[in-house]
Amino acid sequence: MGRLGPWTPMTVEERLDRMESPVKIRQLPYRYVPALDSRDMDAVADLFVADVRVGRDASGRAALHRWYTEAMRASRTTIHQLTNHIVDFDDADHASGVVYCRDHLERPSTGHWEVGELQYWDSNLRVNGEWCFRRRKFHRWYLAGALSRPAHGTGVNDGSDPLGARQLPESFPTWAPYRDSADSHPPHA
Known part of the structure; x- marks a missing residue:
């Protein structure tokens, strides 16, 4: 597999499309x-495929549209x-990617701000020549008060965030093997 996913364009047109598509997907x-x-x-909602699965x-x-409207009520602002945004191609019309994001949330109940670090794991599909989100999975390192120092997993799935994030870095498929290897082979002092 190449650095941009398993699909390798062969023709000049495919290669040109491969250069244009990441720009469109990043939009x-x-x-x-x-x-x-x-x-x-x-x-x-218009950024997603017409038949997007919701729950x-x-x-x-x-x-x-209804889901986002309700979910975003948990934050005033x-x-x-x-x-970072990484895009990999499965073929000319299917791609996946990872987008890093820092978010700031003003809670209407307290008026206080929370700050977090997260990732979106995206699945993209080209439909009628237009790239769309097929699915976005939400993963979070933490979500904490703006004036606090977050510990690992602070605010993740504690009821304060309506999105129900998966915990990072544990969600990375490479994390457990790395940790298992590190635990069995501690660094030399």
Whole structure:
């Protein structure tokens, strides 16, 4: 597998598309963030495939719109800042990626701000020539009061965040083997 995923373009047209597609895919989270922070749920939903799965029992952009509308009520104001974005291609129309994000959440119940570090693990699909999110999985290192020093896992799945994040770094498939190896072979002093 190459550095950009298992798909290797062969023709000149495929190679040109491979250069253009990451730019188009990166526009998805860049547009997602201001849409989410401004509570433009129509714009958020339009970034996803029409038949997007929402939870276990619902699908479609209307269901996604409802879900985001409800989930974002837990915060009065949000600020999302994107950093790294990696894109891998399975083939010409399927890609996946990881987006790093720092978020700031103002809680309406207290008026206090929380700060967190998270990742989105994205699945992307090209539909009728347009790249869309197929799915976004939410993973978090922590979410803590803006004036506190977070410990590992602070605020993750403690009920303060409606998104129900998966814990990082434990969600990385390479983490447990690395830790198991490190535990069985401690560094030499």
